[in-house]
Amino acid sequence: MGRGNCHGQENWHGKFHGFGCRMTAGREAVITVLQGTKDHLSADEIFIKARRINPDVGLTTVYRTLERLSEMGEVHSLDSGDKRARFELANNEKGHHHHLVCTKCNRMIDYDDFIDDEVKLLQESEKKLSKKYDFTINSHLIQFYGICDNCK
Amino acid sequence: MGRGNCHGQENWHGKFHGFGCRMTAGREAVITVLQGTKDHLSADEIFIKARRINPDVGLTTVYRTLERLSEMGEVHSLDSGDKRARFELANNEKGHHHHLVCTKCNRMIDYDDFIDDEVKLLQESEKKLSKKYDFTINSHLIQFYGICDNCK
DNA sequence: CTTTTTATTGAAAATCATTTTCACTAAATG
DNA sequence: CATTTAGTGAAAATGATTTTCAATAAAAAG
Numbered sequence: 001m002g003r004g005n006c007h008g009q010e011n012w013h014g015k016f017h018g019f020g021c022r023m024t025a026g027r028e029a030v031i032t033v034l035q036g037t038k039d040h041l042s043a044d045e046i047f048i049k050a051r052r053i054n055p056d057v058g059l060t061t062v063y064r065t066l067e068r069l070s071e072m073g074e075v076h077s078l079d080s081g082d083k084r085a086r087f088e089l090a091n092n093e094k095g096h097h098h099h100l101v102c103t104k105c106n107r108m109i110d111y112d113d114f115i116d117d118e119v120k121l122l123q124e125s126e127k128k129l130s131k132k133y134d135f136t137i138n139s140h141l142i143q144f145y146g147i148c149d150n151c152k
Numbered sequence: 153m154g155r156g157n158c159h160g161q162e163n164w165h166g167k168f169h170g171f172g173c174r175m176t177a178g179r180e181a182v183i184t185v186l187q188g189t190k191d192h193l194s195a196d197e198i199f200i201k202a203r204r205i206n207p208d209v210g211l212t213t214v215y216r217t218l219e220r221l222s223e224m225g226e227v228h229s230l231d232s233g234d235k236r237a238r239f240e241l242a243n244n245e246k247g248h249h250h251h252l253v254c255t256k257c258n259r260m261i262d263y264d265d266f267i268d269d270e271v272k273l274l275q276e277s278e279k280k281l282s283k284k285y286d287f288t289i290n291s292h293l294i295q296f297y298g299i300c301d302n303c304k
Numbered sequence: 305c306t307t308t309t310t311a312t313t314g315a316a317a318a319t320c321a322t323t324t325t326c327a328c329t330a331a332a333t334g
Numbered sequence: 335c336a337t338t339t340a341g342t343g344a345a346a347a348t349g350a351t352t353t354t355c356a357a358t359a360a361a362a363a364g
Contacts, residue, residue, distance in 0.1 A: 020340085022340060022341070026342075026343095027341095042321090043321080043322080044321080056342090056343085057342095058342070058344075059343085059344095060323085060342075061341080061343075063321095063322065064342090079231055083351085084320090084321055100281060100285060102287075103290070109285055109287065111281060114280055117273060117277075118277060121269060121273050122296075124266075125266050128266055129263060130298070132263075133261055133301070134300075134301040135252050135254075135300050135301065136298045136299045137252070137296045137298040138297055138299070139297045140295065140296050140297065141294070141296075142292070142294055143292065143293045144274075144277075144281060144287075144293075145289070145291045146290045147287070148286075149287065152286075172310095172311085174311060176312065176359090176360090178313075178314095179312095194350090195350080208314085209313095209314090210314040210315070211314085212313080212315080212351095212353095213313065215350095216312085235349070236350060236351090237350085237351090
């Protein structure tokens with residue numbers, strides 16, 4: 001089985017440490033929730049699930065952890081069209097993907113079909129646009145809006 | 153100079169009427185503000201400008217008008233990354249365009265360079281995705297995030 | 305024109321996700 | 335151990351947006 005190196009556990013303690021932060025029980029609960037779902041959860045939903053893991057976690061800590069992780073580039077904050085933000089791990093087994101967003105139920109569906117072409121085109125656009133507008137591009141967003149199968 | 157047909161004034165009264173709504177002074181002020189700017193204004197900013205046209209307009213009316221116009225497809229609500237929504241006329245002289253969004257000052261820069269390719273690709277993606285996911289796509293969003301020239 | 309219905313209004317109150325404050329605890333460091 | 339610094343939950347604050355409500359105005363009906 002080769003070298004017993006990768007134990008499937010990311011070194012979150014080390015990651016936080018690199019940002020002058022500590023790994024705590026609350027943060028661990030939040031990360032565990034994010035790792036354990038394929039959905040795009042709101043802070044409130046994450047809070048509820050995190051409480052099942054560790055009943056001492058407060059909503060404030062959930063918000064603070066999500067913000068920290070976003071700053072660290074480990075979490076993406078998503079806009080599903082309802083008021084609240086939704087979150088997903090940046091480096092998850094899903095890999096790079098885009099979203100279909102249902103404007104009726106606000107569900108977000110991941111897709112990674114065909115996105116190679118999308119990404120390639122975006123990179124070309126990025127190059128031209130950043131030059132023309134003297135704008136340093138760090139990331140992009142592609143989303144399609146419509147009605148999902150459940151809502152038809 | 154040809155037939156004196158198009159007087160550059162859209163028939164807003166008729167548009168509202170088609171939706172069982174009335175054209176009012178407040179709504180007219182909001183529309184005038186939207187027509188008179190190239191920026192992406194928040195409800196609050198629109199309110200302030202609308203008050204200069206008609207001091208009787210209330211903030212509530214501004215919100216209600218923007219919502220109505222959005223439902224009518226005449227206004228697009230934009231997410232610039234700060235909390236508040238920003239608005240632009242759907243059918244303005246700008247034509248179809250996408251946005252560069254500055255993550256520092258939240259400025260939104262319109263661009264319509266190169267978007268023909270973007271739109272063409274998106275249409276292909278739409279066709280494939282709507283089939284695969286049984287998802288009726290009504291609109292798309294492309295945005296690039298980064299730092300604008302002012303903020304460098 | 306008068307009555308009746310229906311859309312619209314502004315102000316104030318309510319909502320609700322997110323942030324901040326604050327006093328306290330726990331980890332790291334000397 | 336002592337000190338500094340990060341992290342905490344609860345409660346209060348914030349701020350954009352919505353809702354409520356009583357009053358008004360336009361349109362439709364008679």
